[in-house]
Amino acid sequence: MSARDTVLSKIRASMRVPDSDDVRRKTVAERLESTPTGVIPARAKLPKAGQVDLFCAMAEQFGATLARVSDYKAVPAEVATYLRSRNLPAEIRMGADKRLKKAGWETEKNLEIRHGASDGGDLSGVSHAMAGIAETGTLALASGQDNPTTINFLPEHHIVVLKASDIKGDMESVWAMLRKARGKGEMPRAFNLVTGPSRSGDIEQTILLGAHGPRALHVIVVE
């Protein structure tokens, strides 16, 4: 008997259930199909404008910095301002996300843009989030050419652009977005929920920012 069959038959023996049990199979299939939502915190149930404000407040509470701009055209200038204010070189790493590409970077003539995955040599990276979760000020980022996962973790400064209309009240609404975009049961290779900059409390339980991931997280919300 394979290890797989041994483990499964041990489970069935302990639970005293047969391996062909239509009732149990039906229960499991139904749950996977219906994906019940359970308890959603009341604080996430807000009208749209309230969700955006809550997202911004929560993101700042958990250590991110925040800028709200009127449209994508304002993003390059905001990125440049951020880099200058932190005395960072005018260089960023960015994926192939069309919304970012179309923002009109030629206005920032001194800004060097490197494309593709990060090789660890970038001080600053720019990503576009798929969604924001107001409940906890959390960013949701999907892997792929548009927004390589390495940009989320290797640069010291992570700048994330987020469309205000993609801010949802709760995590469950983001699962609905994912299913709509990719089909039920399908996920990007990596899906990162990010709440604030990297931190560690491992030395004397003192919270310090910038453990292995970005030391700073800057969110640009595009209204």
Added chain:
Amino acid sequence: MELTANKFKANASKALVDAQLQKALGNVQKGFIGKRQKAADALPEFDELRDNARDIKNHVLAHLDLYLEEYERKVTAAGGHVHWAETAEDARRIVLDICQKANARTVTKGKSMITEEIALNDHLAANGIEPVETDLGEYIIQLRGEHPSHIIAPAVHLNKEQVEGDFRRVHTHLAKDRDLSEPVSLLSEAREVLRQRYFAADVGITGANFLIAETGTSVIVTNEGNGDLTQTLGKVHVVVASIEKIVPTLEDTSQILRVLARSATGQDMSVYTTFSTGPKREEDPDGPDEYHVVLLDNGRSAMLGTEYQDMLRCIRCGACMNHCPVYHAVGGHAYGSVYPGPMGAVLTPSLNGIDETGQLPNASTFCGRCESVCPMRIPLPKMMRHWREREFERNLTPAVARYGLKAWAFFAKRPKLYRLAASFGMPLLSLFGGTSRRFHSLPLAGGWTRHRDLPAPEGRTFLQAWAQREALKQEPLKQEAGQ
């Protein structure tokens, strides 16, 4: 690690007089209890979420075989490989095999208790593969040749001066006169040193907080980002996870996530919650070429259908040990097992047998704080009591305790005699209590009085005090009735 659970008493005695350890243990109470309470209070639905989290896991455990089949199907469909391991030895062999096929010389590791359980690092090292722990706390204790003393804060038993000493001893390529007096400089140094290791590693090994059946996804929850670098930069990503980590859907994951970080560190969400599904895809510019999941049983299937089944709901948040007065007093290493604290006192006998671990379910005052803060509502004291019963049934309880219990039972079964003995004993003890009203030492109770005083009884027995209290309660009623 070598199991020394049955040396708990000796280990604890040493821990109580270890000044460095006692100083560090102060951080457990300071760092966790208030933060958890604040986070729980800020979410009115917290207890309702705990109920739902418990129900989700109960549902999973009742259908575990079927969810595992579904999970495996989805992982395979996403291009990943699922390996089943009945025992720790099987899991070690499977992981080594994957590493050898990848010609791995070094592997980076995200923080994972399951790889501690299967003693993976020693096995890899013995076979010429260097394991590098990347979580700051895990990295520190790896330098010291120690094991985690806490399931989410592995180096909580150390002070910053000790860490500084270790970094100076090991990082000899750095300037001798560098300033490491502040925790932030220690963190920066570890960040620099480990950065290079991620890129050099051939395989990245992580655990999993959840395995999602609906999507074939493994989830890790971290704050540092080291787990993500580990699993993104290696050519091969190996997930080691035990079978009960399954949850049905993304929605179920959300429910449990809402209680996990709040119970663990008092955060609303940990910084990074990462969902991984299969290896790098055609269009992906980064990510691992191979994605493997090792599903470990190691005694868990045998817990199903028993009085210990509820333990399989555990999500390893550490709240039970953060709130345990025994853990606060002696720290995690005294337990002499991979999993310390109340959850370890229940789980370790299941994994290693009660013969080798009988002292652990006895390392509790039954104060009940662990159960009261457990996000999955696991009845930990009840299960420790079950283990004590098993131990007693099997004659494993020490002779003194057995005779003591027998003597007590003799009186307890004869209430009149019990009351008579107590009505003589209590005034006598009260008398010997003197003016300090405390005993600094007592015959037959040295285990208690060595580290703390025993308050002297006030002279009356419990039943006498109770009778008087009831009489007082009746008094106003009588007066009212008379008026």
